Amino acid sequence: MALERKGLLLKADPIAATFREEVRIGLENSARRPKLVGILSTTSSPSNSYAEFTRKQCEDLGVEFILKKTGAAMSPDLSEGGGVENAIIEANEDASVNGIMVTVSYNLYRVPNGCCSRFISQSSDLNRLPVFTCL
Numbered sequence: 001m002a003l004e005r006k007g008l009l010l011k012a013d014p015i016a017a018t019f020r021e022e023v024r025i026g027l028e029n030s031a032r033r034p035k036l037v038g039i040l041s042t043t044s045s046p047s048n049s050y051a052e053f054t055r056k057q058c059e060d061l062g063v064e065f066i067l068k069k070t071g072a073a074m075s076p077d078l079s080e081g082g083g084v085e086n087a088i089i090e091a092n093e094d095a096s097v098n099g100i101m102v103t104v105s106y107n108l109y110r111v112p113n114g115c116c117s118r119f120i121s122q123s124s125d126l127n128r129l130p131v132f133t134c135l
Contacts, residue, residue: 027062034098035064037091041071041084047103
């Protein structure tokens with residue numbers, strides 16, 4: 001006779017709240033507030049929503065979040081992925097920036113000559129999601 005097993009449903013919010021509070025306290029005691037630059041270069045509504053969600057989460061934790069819109073995110077007349085390279089270079093040259101999050105269409109960085117192919121290692125920097133982080 002096989003044993004019947006029942007799954008246990010865990011709500012993520014109480015678990016995450018513990019970690020968020022730990023991060024908040026750590027940042028309050030930090031000498032300076034970390035800064036994350038988000039680069040948005042697409043008209044994709046989910047990508048825009050994710051960038052805004054990230055902004056809210058950063059603000060809640062005490063992380064400064066700067067959203068830099070480039071390409072199609074600035075104007076539908078501009079190309080998807082346009083301006084990403086310059087925005088990455090600019091953020092990398094800013095000593096006050098601790099991390100970079102880039103949001104572009106999947107097709108723009110998976111191809112060898114895509115807008116970000118020179119900056120991102122597909123083997124280590126991508127989670128095969130339409131959003132990736134460059135640190």
